[in-house]
Amino acid sequence: MKPHKHPEHTDNIWLALEIGNSRLHWALFVSETLYSVWDTDHLPESVIQQLAACQTLNDLLEKIFPSHQRTNEQEGYGDNSLPLFASLPPLLVASVVPSQTAIWQSYPNISVITLDQIPLKGVYPTLGIDRALALWGAGKIWGFPILVIDAGTALTFTAADANECLVGGAILPGLGLQFATLGQQTGQLPLVEMQNFLSLPIRFALNTTAAIQSGVIYTILAGIKDFIEAWWQLFPNGKIAIKGGDGTLLINYLQALYPEIADSLIVEQNLIFWGMREITKLL
Numbered sequence: 001m002k003p004h005k006h007p008e009h010t011d012n013i014w015l016a017l018e019i020g021n022s023r024l025h026w027a028l029f030v031s032e033t034l035y036s037v038w039d040t041d042h043l044p045e046s047v048i049q050q051l052a053a054c055q056t057l058n059d060l061l062e063k064i065f066p067s068h069q070r071t072n073e074q075e076g077y078g079d080n081s082l083p084l085f086a087s088l089p090p091l092l093v094a095s096v097v098p099s100q101t102a103i104w105q106s107y108p109n110i111s112v113i114t115l116d117q118i119p120l121k122g123v124y125p126t127l128g129i130d131r132a133l134a135l136w137g138a139g140k141i142w143g144f145p146i147l148v149i150d151a152g153t154a155l156t157f158t159a160a161d162a163n164e165c166l167v168g169g170a171i172l173p174g175l176g177l178q179f180a181t182l183g184q185q186t187g188q189l190p191l192v193e194m195q196n197f198l199s200l201p202i203r204f205a206l207n208t209t210a211a212i213q214s215g216v217i218y219t220i221l222a223g224i225k226d227f228i229e230a231w232w233q234l235f236p237n238g239k240i241a242i243k244g245g246d247g248t249l250l251i252n253y254l255q256a257l258y259p260e261i262a263d264s265l266i267v268e269q270n271l272i273f274w275g276m277r278e279i280t281k282l283l
């Protein structure tokens with residue numbers, strides 16, 4: 001991260017937090033400039049209460065920004081010109097885990113984004129705020145119509161047309177969830193770990209672990225290809241963006257199996273943060 005000029009005021013520092021079902025996803029903004037992004041596990045209520053008691057940005061970041069994820073510049077937070085002794089920044093939250101949202105209420109300066117704050121048209125009341133924000137962020141940056149694939153705990157497809165109106169989407173168990181379910185809900189199947197496999201598994205496998213990898217991976221890839229082809233039937237010039245913890249892994253597999261599809265995808269982990277940034281312009 002190249003050093004930015006020192007932010008003029010400290011009051012335009014804000015934190016974005018995406019609460020997913022597996023992890024927390026963080027972004028540190030100065031006005032509209034994204035300084036750092038990192039992931040953590042869900043935080044216990046006790047830690048969240050400690051955060052509320054922090055006096056400075058530095059104290060806060062020490063508790064939520066694991067040092068191994070910081071940039072290498074003297075363990076900076078993506079930029080060593082941050083006014084670390086500024087007071088606690090405002091926290092903008094997008095959550096799909098109501099129990100987590102509830103325990104974050106103790107943070108002093110929190111705003112939880114709701115669907116009505118997103119200008120996306122045609123949404124339904126239970127649409128995931130993460131899906132709406134990622135779609136809004138992707139569309140505002142790369143243009144509508146656009147399809148967003150989020151390879152998170154759940155794998156989701158969420159699409160909008162040229163009028164920034166929801167076309168609709170789909171939800172299915174993500175890679176990790178599928179491996180976990182097979183390992184936990186059966187008598188004999190092992191829990192296949194989600195280490196980053198390098199090459200595609202053998203499709204007609206000759207051992208149990210490879211059979212699980214093949215079943216989960218090839219059907220998810222086929223499903224992604226099928227939805228993308230259906231999307232291109234509806235919107236031949238429609239763009240496609242992909243995010244999520246399994247995004248990079250799936251992109252590598254797609255590159256091997258369906259290169260023309262892989263080459264057409266916009267890979268952008270920060271889609272939700274771009275969506276949140278758009279919302280701050282409306283606040």
Ligand SMILES: Nc1ncnc2c1ncn2[C@@H]1O[C@H](COP(=O)(O)OP(=O)(O)O)[C@@H](O)[C@H]1O
Nearest residue numbers: 020021022023152153174176177194244245246
């Ligand atoms: N360090 C990690 N911790 C948890 N899940 C991870 C990690 N790295 C990759 N993943 C994969 O990413 C998926 C979760 O994606 P993520 O976008 O973090 O989830 P969510 O936003 O739903 O919390 C899991 O199914 C898992 O396979």
Ligand SMILES: CC(C)(COP(=O)(O)O)[C@@H](O)C(=O)NCCC(=O)O
Nearest residue numbers: 020021096126127128131152153154
């Ligand atoms: C489908 C989701 C669980 C995905 O969340 P994630 O996998 O990122 O934790 C989330 O978007 C959600 O709770 N959606 C609500 C239902 C809907 O979107 O129709």
Ligand SMILES: [K+]
Nearest residue numbers: 020150152244
């Ligand atoms: K997610």
